[in-house]
Amino acid sequence: MKLYADSTPRFAIQLALDALLVGWVVLWIWVGTTVHDGTMELAGPGERTAASATSLSESMGDAGRYLEDVPLVGDGIASPFEQASDASTALADAGEATVRAVERLAFWLGVSIAVIPILVVGSRYLPGRVRFVREASAAQRYVDGPADLELFALRAMAHQPLHVLSRVTDDPVGAWRRGDGDVIDRLARLELAEHGLQPPAGVR
Helix, strand or coil, X not given: CCCCCCCHHHXXXXXXXXXXXXXXXXXXXXXXXXXXXXXXXXXXXXXXXXXXXXXXXXXXXXXXXXXXXXCCCHHHHHHHHHHHHHHHHHHHHHHHHHHHHHHHHHHXXXXXXXXXXXXXXXXXXXXXXXXXXXXXXXXXXXXXXXXXXXXXXXXHHHHCCHHHHHCCCCCHHHHHHHCCHHHHHXXXXXXXXXXXXXXXXXXX
16 A cells, blocks of 8 residues: 655655644544533532432431331421432432533533544545545556556556647657657656656666
């Protein structure tokens, strides 16, 4: 697999853009994590409410069970404490529900803030990058020697704009059929440059 071009300028540009993409991804993951952590602070009151209500419910329940043992009036005295224990339990459940809601909000908010900018940039940059890697890797398999220049010269005549071909020769097809080495070399270099490749070994 060929990830980068052989030519120094294009290689430097590709490397810089890849580094910028990685930096962009890291930046937005950090932003998303920061937003998540900041949103989770909203769960603090719910957590404290749930903890306090749970403690109060346990205390009221213990007091009610203790007063039930009082002769004659135990049931009547214990009833308010049992009701207070039930109310505290409901309050604790509400606090825990608030915490769970804040956790879901923090998760999806953090993910959305991180993923959306990454996808916007990645969807624009990565298709071209993947296309270069695929085409350059395939073309590299054919760059074995001077004879392969004819293949790339032929592809240049099929792919390069006419005004580009005219700068090489007025008759590219005729030159290719005659085996004009200079024209074939120049045409092949046009196509090789498109794939970020250098000419085969042994070719100046």
